Amino acid sequence: MASFIHLLKTIEQHRWLVFELAKREVKLRYRGTWLGFFWSLLNPLIMTVVYTLVFVFFLRVSIPYYSVFLFCALLPWNWFNEAVVSGTDCFTGRANFVRDAIFPSGILPVVSIGASMMNYVFSLPILLIALLTFRVPFGWSLLTLPLVIAVQFLFTTGIVFFLGTFNVFFRDLRYIVQNLLMALFFLTPIMYDLNTIPARFHFLLKLNPMEHIINDYRCIFYYNNWPDWPDTGIVLAISLALIILASWAFENYRESLAEYL
């Protein structure tokens, strides 16, 4: 708990540094490209078009407004995916900060997650345009979006602190993570609806916190409904427990990071 509070203080103290670094990471990603930031809109858009083609026209899935159904879940998944991949590398990719300077390395995981969150937030207008174009009804539950984003942020923070720290000592982790994420993408109801799979497997899929988070997004944007608060509460509790554990692990290994990088 002490290490959790210490970490919280570090991040609070350096919140501007987090902001400036995350901002620059977003800018850097598309530096030198013609379309620049539009790539972060274009990527999920193209993916949605391809999936819609396959699922609606080839496989004849009968989910109404399938592109919205998919798009509203694909965007936060992309954020999660990007945050975990870049977060696993947050210390190894910034060795000079950790090793050669007086630098609060505890903020680096948050920078990775923040940078990918900016991408997500910037792509939201496209989702709103899609809602309007396809005349999908939406309502006040849209206002709960920041809460769901916050829960996803915390859950990702817990994961990334672990992965980032241990990736320094065990560099296979990033490859393991990439493969796990790929598997998890198919095991999370993003392209399909949970109810299309046999009910006896539901509990297995529901063990995955991302399932509940994605479901919340879908409630907000697709079902015009409130998020599932009890489930979200459980995910929040799991996330906080993860962060507390991860900050303990991080504080324990913090000084060794500089030696191993």
Next chain:
Amino acid sequence: MNDAIVLEHVSKSFRRMMVSGRTTFKDAILKGQIFQMGRSAGYVEALKDISFSVSEAMVLGVIGPNGAGKSTLLRILAGIYRPTSGQVKTRGRVSALLSLGLGFHPEFSGRENILISGLAMGLTRKHIADISEDIIRFAELEEFIDAPMRTYSSGMYMRLAFSVAVNINPDILLVDEVLAVGDASFAQKSRARMEEFKSRGKTIVLATHDLATVENWCQQAIFLHGGQMYALGKPKEVVARYREIALAGKSP
């Protein structure tokens, strides 16, 4: 007089690493250490039971042959490494010039890196905005400050690093072997800036191979050899001891 830095019985050991740098899965299985996160059995003692203190407004010279533990000592003072045993106390803001990299991001411009370093040191954005012109002018980089730092020469890199480190007004400045960087005029300028520093009551720790600098400029010196402190005291005496032991190639 107040002590700016106090070290008590500080030791630091590192795990010995393989050529490959880390344990691979195969090694881990073969040696049964899969859950040990790459910890290997061997240790190297980089510093052994070092104790000294430095008063405010003093310049401490740290001398010793390569591998003596100078850089490790500076990193411990900077708080980057935690000592394996012993206590370190530093008073006030610490600024460090540890290596050419100095936590600059090569893709960011010089100006952006000034902001990032300043924030990392705990300065406010306003404070950084106030001093960044001074930093740029001192580094003589007015023309290139908005170019990405990967386009900088190593001299430009180091000038900016030095300029950031001294202009954020630290109470303790740690300098590792960098006075020689830059041309003669910049070296002179940085010497003058450090002189001014000293006169304002700041503490400087300087690790160097330049024995003349230590003799002429430091008030106190330590001589490290193989991680042990062989001498501590007046620079002339410490340098003499260094010449006697390390340069003569004798084992002490």
